Amino acid sequence: MKGGREGRGCAGGGLRPPGLLRRGLRFLRGRARVVARLVLWSVVETGQTFLLGYALARALDDGFLAGRAGVGLAWLGAGAGAVVLGALGTWRVYGCVAGLVEPLRDRLVRGVVERGVREADGGALSGLTQQVEIARDTFAGLVMVSRSFLFTSAGALVGLFSLAPPLLLVVGPPLVVGVALFLVTLRPLARRQEGFLVADEALADRLGAVCPGLRDITAAGAEDTVAADTGRCVDAELRAARSLAHWGVARVASLAIGGQLPVVLLLVTAPWLLDHGVTPGALVGALAYITQSLLPALQNLVHGLGTSGSRLAVVLRRLAPAPAPPPPENAPRPSTPTPPPTDPGVPGEADVRDALPRPAASDDALRLASVTFAYGSRATPVLDGLDLCLPHGTHLAVVGPSGVGKSTLTGIVAGLLRPRHGTVHLCGRPVPGATSRAHRVLIPQEAYVFGGSLEENLGELRPKPVPEDELWAAAEAVGLTEVMVRLGGPAAEVDPRALSAGERQLVALARAYLSYASVVILDEATCHLDAEAEERAERAFARRPGTTLVVVAHRVSSARRADRVLLMDGRSVAYGDHDDLMARSPLYRDLVGAWSPVPVPVSSPGASEPSLPLRDPDGVDPVARPRLTGDRGHVVAHGPVGEVQAAGDLRDGGSLGSQG
Known part of the structure; x- marks a missing residue:
């Protein structure tokens, strides 16, 4: 033994x-x-x-x-x-x-x-x-x-x-x-x-x-x-x-x-x-x-x-589990149970604000510098020289067709995958690392629910016990209240096999909402929810004080709600807000068209289907070109520093480029 x-x-x-x-x-x-x-x-x-x-x-x-x-x-x-x-x-x-x-x-x-x-x-x-x-x-x-x-x-x-x-x-x-x-x-x-x-x-x-x-x-x-x-x-x-x-x-x-x-x-x-x-x-x-x-x-x-x-x-x-590391000194925990929320849109807001870890104000929530990753020493890189800076409080949607590396990116950010080259910092802490883990929570597509009580599932990422008021507040925030009432309250035993895929995702979302992590990564974590439930959950995290939200989107409505959108297409990346990318990226317009069975006005959200492979009828990709009209400095040409390409030099092939 x-x-x-x-x-x-x-x-x-x-x-x-x-x-x-x-x-x-x-x-x-x-x-x-x-x-x-x-x-x-x-x-x-x-x-x-x-x-x-x-x-x-x-x-x-x-x-x-x-x-x-x-x-x-x-x-x-x-x-x-x-x-x-x-x-x-x-x-x-x-x-x-x-x-x-x-x-x-x-x-x-x-x-x-x-x-x-x-x-x-x-x-x-x-x-x-x-x-x-x-x-x-x-x-x-x-x-x-x-x-x-x-x-x-x-x-x-x-x-x-x-x-x-x-x-x-x-x-x-x-x-x-x-x-x-x-x-x-x-x-x-x-x-x-x-x-x-x-x-x-x-x-x-x-x-x-x-x-x-x-x-x-x-x-x-x-x-x-x-x-x-x-x-x-x-x-x-x-x-x-x-x-x-x-x-x-x-x-x-x-x-x-x-x-x-x-x-x-x-x-x-x-x-x-x-x-x-x-x-x-x-x-x-x-x-x-x-x-x-x-x-x-x-x-x-x-x-x-x-x-x-x-x-x-x-x-x-x-x-016996090791005692949970205390939150940073500048993140005091609440000493008394929080009262029931008065605003159902922002439950437990004051408590969550006090409990979240707060890194130094000068640190970005997420910083990737020249990150290159490949599955195998001889495999073509999925990410190649990717640069990305994400300020605190940003809501980022990562979009692109299947297989271009969206989940790979979330795995690298969460510290589950190690890049071949480059560095990743989360709230100023190197990734992977024990300190950086305290600042992030990742929810994959297949949410994990274990046998035990509902409160044990929801409080898994928190020091025990979690006050019951906070459990109900988190459930109300992400839309789990109806399921919690049906099961019999926080103390009810949970049989994971008896829950639907969507209900398991709601449990995982509430668990992440209750955590002290300031960076929340949703890797298609709402794919089994309808558009209304997905919007409610994403808005709850977006309004959660001090939270930076990264969402691998599978509906165009997720991209519309985000502050910034990162488009990945397997050859390059584009970065901007929804309207900006709609105006300057045929690839993004094509992706939105594949999402929506019929044209949908930019101002109206609606249900849509998972993305289809991108189709560029002209066979060119102007997003990879430097100094594009409307480029606000977010697009950086693929290649070493100092190699400036002509405005008409379009790069075919290659892997994901840099994004600043």
């Missing part, structure tokens, strides 16, 4: 983030329905435990000992029927346990993948392949053994009382003492177990570093030093193992007192019990309860919770 995030030394010691128990209880409260079903089917399963001893006692007292073999067989048949009923309960219990275990596994996998992909955590592979599965299996085992002990003990004690109340005086006290002793020693035992695991990992890490370098150690004459360091790790593990063994005695004692002592006491007090009205059948039934129900259940609890419980605690602590 290697790859934990905390530093490890020979002395051991694990990371202990606070609130592990509280998070577990909150996790169970969020799945109250699953827990209720688990309890219901556990009660059904308990019927088998109750009838195990009761039917045996009645079969002896009322049947075979009384000379009524038919009655005895009937009671034994009732016991057999209870076994069938218990098997049904056990079968349904496994389904309920899966309803608890799989959401936990999904949550842990999300955390590990985020660390591995976004933070380059070296322990992510071990976490994903080993620790997550250990946590999943161990959690399932703990739920089963603790549930089994609770309901089995209840069924057995009720059965003992039904047979003869004096039996409880013999069986009950040692059982209570044994369980109490186990619970008292559970925490120190778990700490010793964790200490042993950490010491074992420290020794393994030490040996992993020493063994490959034995020749170097010998050549440098460092045998004594290395042996001493390794010996300290061995001694630390030895001390941890001895301490664990000492506390293991308490576990054996609790098992002996709670599970085996009642058998001895029952046999010793048998004459007294028979003299006080306890029948032979009840005595045999009590022995069955102890040996067939209570003792196995207690053994499973002691071994399962005592060993697997500490192991689960260790794994969960190592998989």
Whole structure:
């Protein structure tokens, strides 16, 4: 189980983030329905435990000992029927346990993948392949053994009382003492177990570093030093193992007192019990309860919770998400929940303004300098020498036919792709980089929604918990309110398969709206929404204080709403507003015509279709030409600095040029 995030030394010691128990209880409260079903089917399963001893006692007292073999067989048949009923309960219990275990596994996998992909955590592979599965299996085992002990003990004690109340005086006290002793020693035992695991990992890490370098150690004459360091790790593990063994005695004692002592006491007090009205059948039934129900259940609890419980605690602590980095100092977070918005068009505006990161005023929101990117060392560049500066608060629409590199551009801006040449800066921070990631959020075309509550989905990019007022405000802003109400509010469980593609996109949009990122990148993130819903979402981000919005547009209305439009056609780029490009770019006019089935006035928005390949009837592209009429300095000729092309020199072919 290697790859934990905390530093490890020979002395051991694990990371202990606070609130592990509280998070577990909150996790169970969020799945109250699953827990209720688990309890219901556990009660059904308990019927088998109750009838195990009761039917045996009645079969002896009322049947075979009384000379009524038919009655005895009937009671034994009732016991057999209870076994069938218990098997049904056990079968349904496994389904309920899966309803608890799989959401936990999904949550842990999300955390590990985020660390591995976004933070380059070296322990992510071990976490994903080993620790997550250990946590999943161990959690399932703990739920089963603790549930089994609770309901089995209840069924057995009720059965003992039904047979003869004096039996409880013999069986009950040692059982209570044994369980109490186990619970008292559970925490120190778990700490010793964790200490042993950490010491074992420290020794393994030490040996992993020493063994490959034995020749170097010998050549440098460092045998004594290395042996001493390794010996300290061995001694630390030895001390941890001895301490664990000492506390293991308490576990054996609790098992002996709670599970085996009642058998001895029952046999010793048998004459007294028979003299006080306890029948032979009840005595045999009590022995069955102890040996067939209570003792196995207690053994499973002691071994399962005592060993697997500490192991689960260790794994969960190592998989626990790292504390979210605080927003920049000049971006204070709200100290009180925001009131419901008064303007439905700009929900939670003051709160979002306070929470967003605010880079230095002199920094552009986005700056690309001579960016070149290709998929492969010998592939034709998709972007070639692209320059682009985007001031803060700008709403940019990126347009062009499929396959020209629009999604590639968003991947480079978000830091998911590394350019072959050139630099990218987001809010003054280099991309990729941990600091720049705090300033941007990217929503792809296929929005991701995970199993869990709606508030967990919406608050994924924020420190927890997010005030409910903010959740509703974000939902109102992007148009998710109707879906949220239908699902049952923020606390409702979400089944991603039950949501439509458009509803998943609305959830992702609300998640991005709640984030502290000041640069929002929508890579066709509204393609499954109608034109009205798309406009509402885009305007919400455009009015979100301090936000720079980059939209890969698939409707002409998106380009009309944007402050600036970046046209990509696979050979060059053009930059300007909608009216400017309509006036000077045949390619852009052709693209708008392909979007709109019929001519649409520039002033009227309307639904349109995804773009078709560009068609230039004259076979020329004047956009790539420098010093065009109406060029406001946004178009820069493709080529090295200093190579000025004649006004009539039209460049065919090539890849995306520069844009300033």
